[in-house]
Amino acid sequence: MTRLPENETAPETLEIEVLVRKTLAGDCRAFEQIVLQYERRVMTLSRRLLRGMDEAQDATQEVFLRAFKYLHRLDLRRPVEPWLMRITVNVCRDFQRKSQRRHRTFIEDSSTQNEAATSAPDPYSGFAWEQERQRLSKALNELPEKERMAVILRDVEGFSTSEVAEILGSSEGTVRSQICRGRLRLKEAMDAKTGDQS
Amino acid sequence: MNCNRVKETLPLYAGGDLSAAEEDRIGMHLRQCGDCRKFYEGLAKQQSLLRSMRQTTVTPAALASMRQGLLPRLEAEQLGWRVRLERLLMGEPRRPRMAFAGAAIAVIVSAMFFAQLWQVTANPTVAVFEGGDTLRLPDYREWVVLGTASTGPHSGNIYVSPSAYQEYARHGKFPEGTVMVLESKAASDLGTTLEASVKDRRFNEGWGYFRFDMTAEGLAKKTRVLPESAGCLACHRDRGI
Numbered sequence: 001m002t003r004l005p006e007n008e009t010a011p012e013t014l015e016i017e018v019l020v021r022k023t024l025a026g027d028c029r030a031f032e033q034i035v036l037q038y039e040r041r042v043m044t045l046s047r048r049l050l051r052g053m054d055e056a057q058d059a060t061q062e063v064f065l066r067a068f069k070y071l072h073r074l075d076l077r078r079p080v081e082p083w084l085m086r087i088t089v090n091v092c093r094d095f096q097r098k099s100q101r102r103h104r105t106f107i108e109d110s111s112t113q114n115e116a117a118t119s120a121p122d123p124y125s126g127f128a129w130e131q132e133r134q135r136l137s138k139a140l141n142e143l144p145e146k147e148r149m150a151v152i153l154r155d156v157e158g159f160s161t162s163e164v165a166e167i168l169g170s171s172e173g174t175v176r177s178q179i180c181r182g183r184l185r186l187k188e189a190m191d192a193k194t195g196d197q198s
Numbered sequence: 199m200n201c202n203r204v205k206e207t208l209p210l211y212a213g214g215d216l217s218a219a220e221e222d223r224i225g226m227h228l229r230q231c232g233d234c235r236k237f238y239e240g241l242a243k244q245q246s247l248l249r250s251m252r253q254t255t256v257t258p259a260a261l262a263s264m265r266q267g268l269l270p271r272l273e274a275e276q277l278g279w280r281v282r283l284e285r286l287l288m289g290e291p292r293r294p295r296m297a298f299a300g301a302a303i304a305v306i307v308s309a310m311f312f313a314q315l316w317q318v319t320a321n322p323t324v325a326v327f328e329g330g331d332t333l334r335l336p337d338y339r340e341w342v343v344l345g346t347a348s349t350g351p352h353s354g355n356i357y358v359s360p361s362a363y364q365e366y367a368r369h370g371k372f373p374e375g376t377v378m379v380l381e382s383k384a385a386s387d388l389g390t391t392l393e394a395s396v397k398d399r400r401f402n403e404g405w406g407y408f409r410f411d412m413t414a415e416g417l418a419k420k421t422r423v424l425p426e427s428a429g430c431l432a433c434h435r436d437r438g439i
Contacts, residue, residue, distance in 0.1 A: 024285070028272055028273055031272065032269065032272075035265065035268065039261050039264065039265065040256055040261060043256045043260065043261060043264060044255060044256050047255050047256060048255075053260055056256075056260075057260060057263060057264040057267070060264050060268075061264060061267055061268045061271065064268055064272070065268070065271060065272065065275060068272055068275060069275065069277060069281055070281070072281075072284065072285045073284075129247075129250075132247055133247050133250060133251065136244065136247045136248065136251075137251070140248075151248070154213065155213060155245065155248035155249065156248055156249070156251045156252055157252065158249075158252060161215060176210065176215060179209070179210070179213065179215065180206075180207075180209045180210050180215075181209075183209035183210075183212065183213065183241065183244065183245075184206075184209050186244055187209070187237075187240055187241055187244055190240070190244065191240065
């Protein structure tokens with residue numbers, strides 16, 4: 001990978017910077033471009049953290065409204081995505097609190113399964129694999145909240161440990177422990193279901 | 199290497215969250231220990247399953263529907279005064295620290311302003327009137343002692359506020375609102391009293407005279423200006439003070 005000189009900025013960062021400045025100058029259309037760039041990422045995470053697609057859509061709207069309102073707080077020297085993900089996590093927590101229920105519905109419900117079926121082909125297709133994935137999803141939903149968040153962001157969403165720490169507002173060491181404990185608990189849950197004690 | 203310790207670290211090893219040196223150590227142990235290797239294989243499979251969930255579960259139709267609801271809300275969004283103030287302080291979006299510096303300066307300036315205001319209202323150095331000609335008992339104990347009166351009907355220390363004293367020292371003239379207090383004990387028929395003269399152009403020849411009498415609860419907290427018939431003005435005029 002070619003590294004950019006320190007005083008240069010990546011083209012996509014420049015583009016975001018232009019869009020942010022235009023938005024702050026009152027150009028709403030510029031913010032729509034930001035929405036288009038990040039909506040899928042935001043809604044996917046909302047979908048994973050909340051119960052249903054309707055709630056995920058509402059949460060995504062709320063995320064972008066908050067981002068629009070507090071856009072001036074964005075530090076353009078840093079990536080935009082973790083900042084948006086942090087807002088997403090906070091919004092989803094608020095939604096969960098409001099509904100006063102703990103929605104551990106990482107499990108893909110029937111509607112999600114249909115959506116998945118119509119999207120890109122799954123390289124891990126196969127009945128046994130799908131069953132294992134369902135079981136793992138259930139186990140993931142049963143993890144303690146902090147471990148669940150950390151594992152979703154690190155292992156499912158693919159953020160680095162430092163990014164997860166930034167999103168969750170924790171230290172890297174804390175997040176590493178949460179991820180480690182979460183993965184171990186998942187393994188224990190999976191082993192318990194299969195009767196494998198290794 | 200202890201198998202229990204290795205198993206505690208294997209979740210991080212399976213996710214690629216260890217340093218190269220740690221990975222080497224664990225890798226070496228796995229090559230020698232079948233039990234740990236089996237444990238690791240379970241974790242590695244679990245990591246693959248978790249990664250497979252990364253596949254998007256959001257359809258373009260769901261995104262379009264979200265956007266349809268979002269865009270009118272964005273256009274109708276009204277920024278509150280706090281956000282507008284924050285943006286004003288922030289100025290440059292790349293430097294969020296500027297906002298904190300700006301906010302800190304605003305807090306310091308406000309604190310100084312309010313401290314000054316508190317000083318003025320809590321310990322006024324000029325005359326404070328109620329209803330035009332009723333003077334409030336001044337808190338004169340820490341004022342400058344101008345001297346001691348020992349002539350005429352008065353005897354006692356004369357106090358003046360520091361700001362009025364400084365003004366007099368600079369320009370030879372007492373400013374409007376100056377209060378001079380005489381703490382008097384000599385007028386036996388009156389008992390202990392506090393007398394004050396206030397420079398105020400509303401009064402005859404620019405000075406008003408007041409007396410705070412001793413009551414059962416202590417000195418009166420406020421008093422009205424003495425009438426000209428009390429003779430204060432005439433006496434002061436005669437003595438040229």
